[in-house]
Amino acid sequence: MDSAILLISCPDRQGLVATVTQFIAQHNGNILDLAQHVDQDAGIFFMRVEWDLDGFALTRDAIHQAFARIADPLQMTWQVFFSNDVQRMAIFVTKESHCLYDILYHYQAGDWRVEIPLIISNNTLLADLAARFGIPFHCLPVTKETKPQVEAQQIALLREAGVDVVVLARYMQILSPEFVRQYPNQIINIHHSFLPAFPGAGPYQRAYARGVKLIGATSHYVTADLDEGPIIDQDVKRVNHRDSVEDLIRKGKDTEKLVLSRAITYHLQHRVLVYQNKTVIFE
């Protein structure tokens, strides 16, 4: 089914839903899914609406022009997406394969409307796995000294491949603020803890030392502040005193891969709006 998706945020006021839904109805659009949210404290209105393009009176270009006339006076920040468009997603990895396997599964199964034109790693370990699926693999080792040049190379590769979204699937390097600025709210990371607990390095070691009874994983958009970006999804798993650090690492992987894949799904389906370093997820 070919559908259009509008993502909107703007100052809250009366009649916003009516205005948007009338626009769709007037051009013979049938709404498939609508969700709205108002942050009462902040006074901000959020909306996601998806409608069937079959029989819709406006072309893609005309939608942009026509909706701009509605959106501008209402100070709307808005984007329109089309469900049939194929997005392009790059994967960054290091040594751990669990998240990459789960991503490849969804990719092959056709769960996502996405192409994966490249995998970038600072290590050769997962080159074989990429080769098995015929995905170009770029090994770009990073040192403190070479980081600026390597990041320039990485960005060149992403630009060349026309990448819309970057997934850090347990990539064990910190991207520079300069890199992050190129892809605002387009870089999805998985952190192996229940943030804000245990940000930074060694979260399972620290979870073990603290004696927590649940371990977690957090998927978030990358910002200039390490592990401080807007959280997309989180989950946890029960552990106990019998679990060594190695057990936590092993058990945590299931949570990491599921949380990351769910976050990717929300992003690719245009279900995420970011504001004030938080996310609205229109499930």
Place this chain on the structure above:
Amino acid sequence: MDSAILLISCPDRQGLVATVTQFIAQHNGNILDLAQHVDQDAGIFFMRVEWDLDGFALTRDAIHQAFARIADPLQMTWQVFFSNDVQRMAIFVTKESHCLYDILYHYQAGDWRVEIPLIISNNTLLADLAARFGIPFHCLPVTKETKPQVEAQQIALLREAGVDVVVLARYMQILSPEFVRQYPNQIINIHHSFLPAFPGAGPYQRAYARGVKLIGATSHYVTADLDEGPIIDQDVKRVNHRDSVEDLIRKGKDTEKLVLSRAITYHLQHRVLVYQNKTVIFE
């Protein structure tokens, strides 16, 4: 805050959201929360919208009249509720107190806009607890022979107390179809299993015998078919081989009370629509 809530279901067609939201906007209503759902297979549209009555141009009565003019041509089934109205809820119990304790906690804490004018039981065991909270307690033992008369007494008590909703908080009697017919989608039961597994008597015994690894609880509206009514909420809890039947019963109580209280919350906040023996829950 004084708000109005519209619950709507009707055959799906273009422009429904626009029509309803325009009605609210035209009379200066500010939407607080809106959710809609379309069952594509069944072709049915569902909607819940809540708006602030502060500054709204229509009185309660006028809302009914004005909205009927919109709803009738669209074949809408609809109800309007007002958040400030206090509903009246009766509790039926037998011997187990865990659900009643949780209900009394929410009641005393002011979590629900509700009065509890009476508790009905077929046993005296919980009379003391009712007395501690000053709630009239009616002990009406039931036998196979006296059931019709007792149910008539129960219904008389409910009518007299102006009851809107009946909660079976581990009431270990089956209500007759005649009773149920008096309160369609207004009687909430908690069944101590993950339905449709283990309907009827002794679910924990049967869960133990089958060796399941999770036990559950299900809250549903009561219909003439035992444990077959529309499910409002369910949850489960992990168990293992060390758990005896008594352990399952004890552990299950936490799940039962939480699931029942959540279902009551959804009902009292007018978040439930029933169709085809299923529920739409506008969370």
Place this chain on the structure above:
Amino acid sequence: MDSAILLISCPDRQGLVATVTQFIAQHNGNILDLAQHVDQDAGIFFMRVEWDLDGFALTRDAIHQAFARIADPLQMTWQVFFSNDVQRMAIFVTKESHCLYDILYHYQAGDWRVEIPLIISNNTLLADLAARFGIPFHCLPVTKETKPQVEAQQIALLREAGVDVVVLARYMQILSPEFVRQYPNQIINIHHSFLPAFPGAGPYQRAYARGVKLIGATSHYVTADLDEGPIIDQDVKRVNHRDSVEDLIRKGKDTEKLVLSRAITYHLQHRVLVYQNKTVIFE
């Protein structure tokens, strides 16, 4: 059933389980439940064994003497408990009633072999609830200046009532290190966050500001360091962008009360061993 419970920790070495179980077998004890754990890194052995006292050859006193002869050469730290002994538990509260309700439910239902001789509060709000259950209620307001005297009063009340364990059921005061020292690993607190995330004041406000997708609760033994004591149990609940701070507070209460009651259960059943600021929970 009358049973004895041994809790043991000691340096790990060969033959420990054999030695302890032989001691029980030689005196005609039938083991009901046995669990052991070795922290391989720390080289510490932990064990909990429960056996039926029916037909056991030794009296309570004789058990102490006989087992000391085994334990001393093996440098065991050990305690023996008897399932029929009734422990005495004090509850500290302030204004929130959800945890107290859940404790009172378990108390009345006979789930725990415990007496509650008193409730202490710095506020009168829950006096009525205590009165309903006939439990002596002591209102002792605390200011910065009066804290030492008030704590002295509290400890005097606890001593007088022969209290074995203190439960802080959302008591919104910090106990002084001097108080805590009187009851090592005997004061159970519930903190309304998933520690180590959001320790200290206002955890739900901070969870809201951070935009987390799960909120949690943590029950732990109180130590001199605020919210840093050994964790007994934790759990979480899913939330989303629609939840206001008030919603988080309301939804979090269910998790808080369940986690606290589970921690109390573990403690009262002598299932907890503390070491290195962590707990071994013999479920």
Place this chain on the structure above:
Amino acid sequence: MDSAILLISCPDRQGLVATVTQFIAQHNGNILDLAQHVDQDAGIFFMRVEWDLDGFALTRDAIHQAFARIADPLQMTWQVFFSNDVQRMAIFVTKESHCLYDILYHYQAGDWRVEIPLIISNNTLLADLAARFGIPFHCLPVTKETKPQVEAQQIALLREAGVDVVVLARYMQILSPEFVRQYPNQIINIHHSFLPAFPGAGPYQRAYARGVKLIGATSHYVTADLDEGPIIDQDVKRVNHRDSVEDLIRKGKDTEKLVLSRAITYHLQHRVLVYQNKTVIFE
């Protein structure tokens, strides 16, 4: 680490733990992990004990002989396993790849001490995936008429490959009782529902029709009775009215693959004992 694992079940009596642990201690074995369980109703004792073979006085063969002398008079059913032994696991699939991906991930990551000498399918769809990992793939279509011959072929392949355990990773055929009899408690299936709810065909369709609020998956040993074998593990995932049958199928896959991989882990680590059509899982 090279360790031995004893799995024991026998009529309960005094001194069983002492007898077994003394046997290990006398031959200089250091216990790494011990768990026991008594089914009080059935009067059966279960035990799993794992000890370090480093410095242990007996060879593998001698362990068998020596322990038999202890076990026979106590009517023990027992097996001894060695952690360094590599088990051989066959995978049966049809069209769905999610469980196979998860198994291949664990296999490649070295999470399991296992070889996968072959994959058997009644369909060619997953031949490519098997080829990518260099695992022999046998496509054996089955019809009602050819089933006996095909099963004979399958068993011949399994025998030839020296297979210890068979995993039905969404194999959409029912094995005959004759097949099952060849591998008692050695065939692990994943059923895509929370058994005993929705056994047999179309569980997601039936879950949708019933309007459940959680969907589940169950891993169990295959017996002659369809979906009635001993349950190894189960889990569930929350769904809601917005989920179509297709959504349930898609969301359920995550639960299916995790539950199946956990069950395989328990089996391969010799943590499962079967009795009375139930399992004891020594986690």
